[in-house]
Amino acid sequence: MEFLSMRGAFSRPSRAVRSARLVSPRPYALVLLSLLALSGCSLFRSPPPPAEIVEAVPDFVASEPEAASAPEAASEPEPASGVKPVPRKPRPAPVRRPRPAPPPPVPASAPPARPPAPLVQTRTLERGTFRTLLDGEVQKTDGKVVGRAVDMIAGPGGKPAEVIVNLQGFMGVGDRKANFPWSGVHVNVQPKTPAITLALPPNLQAPPQAAPTEASATRLPMLDATVERSNGAKIGRVVDVLLDGSADPLAVVLDVSGTLEKRHTIAADWAALHFVTKNNTLAAQLDMSDQQVDASPAYVADQPVRAVTPSAATATAAAPAASAAPATSAAAPARGAK
Incomplete structure (x- = not known):
């Protein structure tokens, strides 16, 4: 009995062995079983891994890099057969909104309007x-009261010239008026004291006689004198004169009330008066319109006095209007007329 030669199996037995098998079959059977057992172990071995086949890779000569080709557009996937493609919704065209116009430049704020110029200027006299x-x-200088002042005589330019005193007699009998030079007048500003002290010269033994009280080219009695505009229109009449401690006039109190009006008085600054000779008579003038008179504060006794002066801007504007007053002054009663 022959055995095939296998990788890892034993070679064929020699002749001696074969003869031994023929002579004694029982030992041969044992050997055969041993060989079968050994050959069975070799049959179950894993075969060796096959040898790696290395292919020769030919060497290539390095060539210049090829220019990169543009990427191919991705092809849309073909729809499956028998299935209708879903129609795509059309994309709305992009709406380009116009850029908002820049806001207009903020105009520069106009300067606040100047308040109108006041019609009159005031000076407070406490x-x-x-x-x-x-x-x-x-x-008199010895403190004896001799009478009361009733008027003041103004000379050219408005300079005080004389004071008229009503000298008192006994029980009112023998009262008479006398004129004294203004140079002897001293004013006392303290209240509850005689307002004027007369310092008479020593050579003046008897009081002088009263001078005429009518106005002339060089004399103007101030009390009840009419103050008018340059065009002749009447403003009012003088009812009092305010004096400072130096015996200088500060203001005149004017009665500017109309015919049917309640009495209305204002204080006009003495510096605002103009003394001119008109028709050979000394007269006092004041450039003040009716609007300025109405805008002047009222004169109130026992209160601070606000002496008024016409504003320069309004006084020049009132001059043309005042020039037309004579034409209508005859038809309309003047302010302060009685």
């Missing part, structure tokens, strides 16, 4: 800094 002329007590 009580205790002046005394009123009318009915002010007059005393």
Whole structure:
């Protein structure tokens, strides 16, 4: 019995072995079983891994890099057979909104309008800094009261010239008016004291006689004098004069009320008066319109006095309007006329 030669199996037995098998079959059977057992173990071995086949890769000569080709557009996937493609919704065209126009530049704020110029200017005179002329007590240097002041005579340019005193007699009998030079007048600003002190010269033994009270080219009695505009229109009449401690006039109190109006008085600054000779008579003028008179604060006794002066801007504007007043002054009653 022959055995095939296998990788890992034993070679064929020799002749001696074969003869031994024929002579004694029992030992041969044992050997055969041993060989079968050994050959069975070799049959179950894993075969060796096959040898790796290495292919020769030919060497290529390095060539210049090829220019990169543009990428191919991705092809849309073909729809499956028998299935209708879903129609795509058309994309709306992009709406380009116009850019908003830049806001207009903010205009520069206009400067605030200037308030209108006041019609009149005022100067406050506190009580205790002046005394009123009318009915002010007059005393001599020894303190004896001799009468009351009733008027003041103004000369050219408005300079005070004389004071008229009503000298008192006994029990009102023998009262008479006398004129004294203004150079002897001293004003007392303290309240509750005689307003005027007369310092008479020593050679003046008897009081002088009263001078005429009519106006002339060089004399103007101030009390009840008419103050008018340059065109002749009447403004009012003088009812009092305010004097400071130096015996200088500060203001005149004017009665500017109309015919049917309640009495209305204002204080006009003495510096605003103009003294001119008109028709050979000294007259006092004031460049003040009716609107300025109405805008002037009222004169109130025992209160601070606000002496008014016409504003320069409004006074020049009122001059043309005042020039037309004579044509209508005859038809309309003047302010303050009685």
